[in-house]
Amino acid sequence: MAIRIANRLSQVEEYYFSKKLAEVESLKQAGADIINLGIGSPDMPPHPDVKTELVHACDQTGSNHYQSYRGLESFRRAIANWYKSIYEVQLNPATQILPLMGSKEGIMHVSMAFCNPGDTVLVPNPCYPAYLSASKLLNINLKFYHLKEENNWLPDMDEIESLCDESCRMIWTNYPHMPTGANGNMDVFRQLVELAKKKNILIVNDNPYSLILNDKPESLLQVEGVSEYVLEMNSLSKSHNMAGFRVGMLCGSEKNINHVLKVKSNFDSGMYKPIQIAASKALALDSDWYQELNNSYQKRRALVWKLADKLNCQYKKDSVGLFVWARIPDQFDSGESFSDHLLYQKSVFATPGIVFGQEGKKYIRFSLCATEESIQQAINRC
CATH class of the missing domain: 3.40.640.10 (Type I PLP-dependent aspartate aminotransferase-like (Major domain))
Structure with a gap:
């Protein structure tokens, strides 16, 4: 007989990135060279x-x-x-x-x-x-x-x-x-x-x-x-x-x-x-820190825009923050199917918008937490 668990666990699932990153890691261990543009975990060091x-x-x-x-x-x-x-x-x-x-x-x-x-x-x-x-x-x-x-x-x-x-x-x-x-x-x-x-x-x-x-x-x-x-x-x-x-x-x-x-x-x-x-x-860091950080993100974002253009995704250039949020091409019925296409066909991981709610069903999210070289490699693959 199984130990009973709390009813509250039926209300939630394992966090999406906990499961998906484990899947990405298993693909890597199987030999796939995955470029991760999914999670917003800053890759640059602190000051x-x-x-x-x-x-x-x-x-x-x-x-x-x-x-x-x-x-x-x-x-x-x-x-x-x-x-x-x-x-x-x-x-x-x-x-x-x-x-x-x-x-x-x-x-x-x-x-x-x-x-x-x-x-x-x-x-x-x-x-x-x-x-x-x-x-x-x-x-x-x-x-x-x-x-x-x-x-x-x-x-x-x-x-x-x-x-x-x-x-x-x-x-x-x-x-x-x-x-x-x-x-x-x-x-x-x-x-x-x-x-x-x-x-x-x-x-x-x-x-x-x-x-x-x-x-x-x-x-x-x-x-x-x-x-x-x-x-x-x-x-x-x-x-x-x-x-x-x-x-x-x-x-x-x-x-x-x-x-x-x-x-x-x-x-x-x-x-x-x-x-x-x-x-x-x-x-207590001065404004130079933020400027330097944003200079790096600006270059990365320009490359992600190129990637989105190549994938026929639509996005707004007046957005801010650590991601590029893009509407997926019409031939895909959901961001999830588009994300899987990129992962399994192009070895590029981006987050499907449905993770964030039904209003995100037709969108995908690209993170800027990857080097310019990695983003350029993703462009070349796609």
Whole structure:
């Protein structure tokens, strides 16, 4: 007789990339030379000073000890200084910032802090799949607001308001948007905040891509600063090539931060001190770092556009972030079939848009986390 498992496992599946990358690896082991343009895992290293700082911090007495659940004071000050420098948002490092061990942790903890089983959250379609899985694991109802290409992948406020019934507790937003690369704007943020106040619900913006190929980084907190109706998550994964470090942050009112801290403090014993020290160094880098990083991504994106052109895919050149989101050729019925065609016929892996929701069925996503040489090789193969 099999050991029984929790009912919640029937609500979720193994994360797509967990399964697909295992499949890609098996093809490699069988001799296939796969070019991976699927996952957004930065391949370039962090700044050398960040790595040096990490090594030095490991030698500090007490670096291996448990750390504060709120993170180092110096790290929270670094986050506050960064938000002031990048977004012109003033945050109190003592009360309005909570370091996270990556965005996935933040998504789960925010969901646990503000939603009961049976409550409703609104999520975009297409969207980052972690918004869905966190809600499903917590037995929170999901409603989708639809993002469409003809509206530049921006939300329809009338649709969102119509979905905000008495059970609705929270709305997830993600601008710059993943996977489409659509950039948010302050008009959209202002309308979302006005709706949140009207309906007495929480808006949470997930904002890890605002410094990638984007001339004007924006934050939801720019609308009117910190309030009870808004939270924002951010991350060093993409902007500082530190995905494996698992460093993120949650910014908002003292009251809301304390709600999330009550959850978080029951799940971990603080972030490793040397990582916090290295992250503080990363946040203090000058604008040359971002410019150099974006120069590399700009060259890669130009090559991915060439690849998309060769594959007869359609895309927008005004998108930002770490991906190129493209409509597939008409002869393919779904992004999944097109992705399999590229993988098995061309040894090139790109992510089918259906992974992010039904609105992505006819799309595919190419990552910029590959060398120019690899992308050129993919062009040659296709």
